[in-house]
Amino acid sequence: MASTGSNSSVRAAEAEAAQVENAAPAEVVVGLTSHNDAATIGAVVHAVQAALETAGRADTARLVLADAGSSDGTREVVRGLVAPPRLIELEYARGATFREMPYHGAPGRATALRGILEAAHQLGARACAVVDANRQAADPACIDLLMTPVLRDGFDYVSPYYARHANEGAMTKGIVYPVFRALYGARLRQPAASEFGCSGRLLSHYLAEPFWEAEHAAAGIDLWLAVAAACGDFLTCEAALGAREVSPRGAPADLSTTLAQVAGALFADLDTRVDGWQRVRGSVEVPMVGTVPALETDGPSLNLDGLVESFRLGSRELRDIWTWVLPPRTIVELRKMSDAPPDRFVFDDRLWATIIYDFAFGYCHPVMPRDHLLRSLTPLYSGWLASFAREMRGAGLAQADERVEQLCLAFEAEKRYLISRWRWPERLR
Amino acid sequence: MTNDALWYKDAIIYELPVKSFCDGNADGIGDFKGLHEKLDYLQALGVNCLWLLPFFPSPLKDDGYDIAAYTSVHPAYGTLDDFKAFLDAAHARGMRVVIELVLNHTSDQHPWFQRARSAPPGSPERDYYVWSDTDRRFEGVRIIFVDAERSNWTWDPVAQAYYWHRFFHHQPDLNYDNPAVVREMLAVLDFWLDMGVDGLRLDAVPYLVEREHTSCENLPETHALIKAIRRHVDAATPGRMLLAEANQLPADVRAYFGDGDECHMAYHFPVMPRIFMGLHAEDRQPIVDAMEQTPPIPENCQWALFLRNHDELTLEMVTDDERDYMYLAYSLDPQARLNLGIRRRLAPLVGNNRRRIELLNALLFSFPGTPIVYYGDEIGMGDNLYLGDRNGVRTPMQWTGDRNAGFSRADAARLYSPLITDPVYGYPAVNVEAEESDTASLLHWMRNMIRLRRQFKVFGRGTIEFLSPANRKVLAYVRRYRDDIILCVANLSRTVQPAELDLGAFDGMVPVEMLGYTEFPAIGSLPYFLTLGPYGFYWFELQRPGR
Numbered sequence: 001m002a003s004t005g006s007n008s009s010v011r012a013a014e015a016e017a018a019q020v021e022n023a024a025p026a027e028v029v030v031g032l033t034s035h036n037d038a039a040t041i042g043a044v045v046h047a048v049q050a051a052l053e054t055a056g057r058a059d060t061a062r063l064v065l066a067d068a069g070s071s072d073g074t075r076e077v078v079r080g081l082v083a084p085p086r087l088i089e090l091e092y093a094r095g096a097t098f099r100e101m102p103y104h105g106a107p108g109r110a111t112a113l114r115g116i117l118e119a120a121h122q123l124g125a126r127a128c129a130v131v132d133a134n135r136q137a138a139d140p141a142c143i144d145l146l147m148t149p150v151l152r153d154g155f156d157y158v159s160p161y162y163a164r165h166a167n168e169g170a171m172t173k174g175i176v177y178p179v180f181r182a183l184y185g186a187r188l189r190q191p192a193a194s195e196f197g198c199s200g201r202l203l204s205h206y207l208a209e210p211f212w213e214a215e216h217a218a219a220g221i222d223l224w225l226a227v228a229a230a231c232g233d234f235l236t237c238e239a240a241l242g243a244r245e246v247s248p249r250g251a252p253a254d255l256s257t258t259l260a261q262v263a264g265a266l267f268a269d270l271d272t273r274v275d276g277w278q279r280v281r282g283s284v285e286v287p288m289v290g291t292v293p294a295l296e297t298d299g300p301s302l303n304l305d306g307l308v309e310s311f312r313l314g315s316r317e318l319r320d321i322w323t324w325v326l327p328p329r330t331i332v333e334l335r336k337m338s339d340a341p342p343d344r345f346v347f348d349d350r351l352w353a354t355i356i357y358d359f360a361f362g363y364c365h366p367v368m369p370r371d372h373l374l375r376s377l378t379p380l381y382s383g384w385l386a387s388f389a390r391e392m393r394g395a396g397l398a399q400a401d402e403r404v405e406q407l408c409l410a411f412e413a414e415k416r417y418l419i420s421r422w423r424w425p426e427r428l429r
Numbered sequence: 430m431t432n433d434a435l436w437y438k439d440a441i442i443y444e445l446p447v448k449s450f451c452d453g454n455a456d457g458i459g460d461f462k463g464l465h466e467k468l469d470y471l472q473a474l475g476v477n478c479l480w481l482l483p484f485f486p487s488p489l490k491d492d493g494y495d496i497a498a499y500t501s502v503h504p505a506y507g508t509l510d511d512f513k514a515f516l517d518a519a520h521a522r523g524m525r526v527v528i529e530l531v532l533n534h535t536s537d538q539h540p541w542f543q544r545a546r547s548a549p550p551g552s553p554e555r556d557y558y559v560w561s562d563t564d565r566r567f568e569g570v571r572i573i574f575v576d577a578e579r580s581n582w583t584w585d586p587v588a589q590a591y592y593w594h595r596f597f598h599h600q601p602d603l604n605y606d607n608p609a610v611v612r613e614m615l616a617v618l619d620f621w622l623d624m625g626v627d628g629l630r631l632d633a634v635p636y637l638v639e640r641e642h643t644s645c646e647n648l649p650e651t652h653a654l655i656k657a658i659r660r661h662v663d664a665a666t667p668g669r670m671l672l673a674e675a676n677q678l679p680a681d682v683r684a685y686f687g688d689g690d691e692c693h694m695a696y697h698f699p700v701m702p703r704i705f706m707g708l709h710a711e712d713r714q715p716i717v718d719a720m721e722q723t724p725p726i727p728e729n730c731q732w733a734l735f736l737r738n739h740d741e742l743t744l745e746m747v748t749d750d751e752r753d754y755m756y757l758a759y760s761l762d763p764q765a766r767l768n769l770g771i772r773r774r775l776a777p778l779v780g781n782n783r784r785r786i787e788l789l790n791a792l793l794f795s796f797p798g799t800p801i802v803y804y805g806d807e808i809g810m811g812d813n814l815y816l817g818d819r820n821g822v823r824t825p826m827q828w829t830g831d832r833n834a835g836f837s838r839a840d841a842a843r844l845y846s847p848l849i850t851d852p853v854y855g856y857p858a859v860n861v862e863a864e865e866s867d868t869a870s871l872l873h874w875m876r877n878m879i880r881l882r883r884q885f886k887v888f889g890r891g892t893i894e895f896l897s898p899a900n901r902k903v904l905a906y907v908r909r910y911r912d913d914i915i916l917c918v919a920n921l922s923r924t925v926q927p928a929e930l931d932l933g934a935f936d937g938m939v940p941v942e943m944l945g946y947t948e949f950p951a952i953g954s955l956p957y958f959l960t961l962g963p964y965g966f967y968w969f970e971l972q973r974p975g976r
Contacts (some may be wrong), residue, residue, distance in 0.1 A: 279878055416948075418948055420945050423945065424944045425877060426868050
């Protein structure tokens with residue numbers, strides 16, 4: 001992510017700094033990140049205001065808007081609902097050009113979050129909640145759940161837990177959560193979510209972290225914040241925020257791009273935090289606040305045959321690439337799976353765990369361009385997803401969570417394999 | 430790079446002479462341009478600190494330790510701009526850079542000496558050096574280079590006086606009783622630290638001040654001077670490191686740490702020959718003795734450990750019997766002996782035995798201190814006993830099996846030194862390119878070990894306790910730092926050895942072998958039994974069950 005400076009952007013930044021410096025201290029800061037969200041942001045601001053009113057915090061709270069240069073009147077909508085000094089607008093995107101469009105469609109997200117956290121820090125906030133402006137349904141009670149555990153119960157980090165159908169958020173269920181949990185020992189089930197709450201102590205810690213300007217920060221920053229909370233001496237919890245429905249920002253990224261960005265962000269942290277994760281054994285449950293609702297609608301359907309076919313095609317075309325990071329026994333297993341009839345297509349948990357660890361290792365000890373490596377994971381992920389979705393056909397939330405729990409145990413069990421490879425790397429070819 | 434002021438405790442230092450590493454301009458001599466080109470190699474090796482031997486203008490009668498100008502670069506190695514570009518590039522790769530500060534003496538070609546010898550006796554210019562009308566002052570002070578010098582005094586016909594030198598006669602000692610000399614050297618120090626250099630190796634530091642009726646070594650006035658230098662560095666450029674070269678007994682070296690207010694680091698000279706002795710005798714006692722006789726040092730200080738370096742394997746700090754043993758064990762060829770030491774590289778010293786090389790490095794990386802790897806030892810380079818002085822261990826780095834070992838594109842006749850060409854250690858057989866392509870090579874092994882070592886601060890910062898298994902061929906010790914407990918066990922013998930370790934203090938803990946992350950049976954109340962292969966070693970993390 002790069003920004004180009006100009007006189008007007010410098011002046012805007014100075015004005016923004018003055019806005020924060022001159023503001024009275026705030027107990028709570030609610031940060032809104034937006035990008036062309038005029039259709040939804042009004043309802044979100046209303047919900048935030050309602051949550052603050054109900055909690056009696058309206059007078060001691062500030063709304064910090066970090067807009068990524070919207071052209072659809074997003075900021076005007078907010079200005080129509082909240083006025084300074086309760087509203088602080090960050091000008092981080094003015095004059096900026098963002099090279100990378102992350103899969104979630106929010107360019108410059110790391111800069112936006114950093115601005116929100118810096119503002120919260122300067123205002124002396126005890127709690128800061130970050131809320132997405134593209135929520136279709138904004139419930140004040142959910143927004144309150146990102147703040148109250150910090151203010152009332154002393155938690156430092158509140159991670160959202162959205163109720164999702166078995167097939168939804170599969171990348172998180174199949175890769176992000178199991179790896180996060182096995183490596184860092186905290187059972188935060190949706191650690192890359194774009195909403196969270198944090199304490200003043202944690203946000204100070206965040207601001208001292210070196211990841212803000214790291215490569216791929218726009219895609220990885222949400223996950224890295226969760227990792228930093230899990231690796232430090234901080235109390236974490238999950239908040240049941242109900243079902244999450246968001247308006248898509250532009251055309252969705254293709255699977256391969258999304259997977260490369262998500263897995264890349266996950267793997268990028270391994271090298272820098274090696275002192276920590278290699279010392280963690282097992283994992284601990286984190287408390288949950290709020291109640292997980294039942295899902296009323298059916299989940300999205302997946303083309304399972306198409307996913308299996310994608311896996312088979314990858315097995316034929318990408319086998320040579322895979323041999324750079326996967327050991328022979330895995331390649332043989334994958335060939336056998338490729339030959340299996342569709343109704344007997346099963347991706348073993350331990351095999352999946354070792355594959356993800358091998359890719360993580362290959363990412364951190366590069367043997368080929370990282371983007372090529374990560375994109376070659378796509379057919380494997382398709383195969384895993386097909387297997388998972390078939391098994392979860394008709395399953396409810398609890399059954400899906402139970403299945404994910406099994407998968408996580410496999411990742412925990414195979415962590416030794418990753419450490420062993422990491423400790424004494426031998427090139428395969 | 431971290432902002433940790435104690436960064437040197439976690440460093441892996443790589444020592445190299447610029448002239449020997451890589452020739453970037455095809456004149457047959459290594460230079461900063463060439464070194465710059467090889468930074469990726471060093472980064473991949475995993476070292477995070479480079480120690481450069483002297484690269485200053487010099488007549489090169491003592492391989493650059495005879496400095497003729499302190500604040501520039503010898504033209505053969507490049508320019509100050511080349512050095513700065515190299516320094517920035519090293520920093521960008523997370524590597525710090527330590528250079529030499531030869532405080533004790535200059536070259537006799539240094540303008541200060543040329544001016545001093547013509548200046549009237551008693552004048553400030555004359556007093557930059559130590560003069561005498563007779564060669565009887567400071568009588569009884571030992572001569573260090575016994576093979577080359579007969580006296581510490583040399584007559585200067587221009588000055589019509591003797592000048593004092595603890596090393597070669599062409600290296601007159603500076604006179605630190607003259608405040609102008611102190612000011613000059615602080616300005617030199619500022620010049621390099623302001624440029625961004627991360628540390629200075631203070632060469633020959635025990636000999637800075639002379640007093641009658643003393644050994645002229647380790648004098649209180651010398652320590653006062655070092656304290657003043659440290660105060661100056663801390664005030665002007667905090668976070669920089671001073672490394673003392675004091676080839677003395679541990680108790681005397683300890684003084685160079687002061688109360689944490691002199692040097693940050695100092696070489697542990699005595700342990701190195703005893704490691705070699707223990708290996709040859711297949712007996713841990715010489716090593717344990719050396720470590721147990723090592724005095725404690727202040728929290729902010731660190732020992733610098735090495736197996737081999739650019740000098741001879743010095744035997745100054747061992748007894749006469751031990752020296753005889755070492756000569757018999759490691760230098761039956763008298764050509765290998767120089768001064769009171771053995772001028773050989775690591776691989777030839779241990780008969781090119783890969784297991785011995787690995788064992789010695791495993792000890793180096795797991796003993797308390799900061800390890801120093803000498804260039805070329807990571808690929809098992811050999812030496813040339815028939816080159817003069819210590820030049821046999823300073824031959825061109827062997828990058829490839831191609832012309833000039835990939836070191837230089839110059840005509841072979843122009844190389845500053847002949848290459849190693851013998852069938853065992855010659856560059857066609859031993860070179861970086863070949864070892865890169867061989868996953869079982871020493872180079873790969875070293876990379877893995879360095880990477881693993883860097884992962885555990887306990888090795889650089891932890892305490893050490895030796896265990897006493899009945900089998901003296903087995904060396905076992907425990908390192909502790911914060912929550913980390915590491916058990917190291919080494920077989921100093923060429924044959925398989927059993928070891929029964931008293932690990933009662935760790936009852937219930939599970940040893941996890943660190944290289945492969947393999948869990949071993951839990952420790953119980955009985956002695957813990959291990960079998961070690963020839964020259965085998967284990968590093969175990971002791972983990973609490975269910976942690």
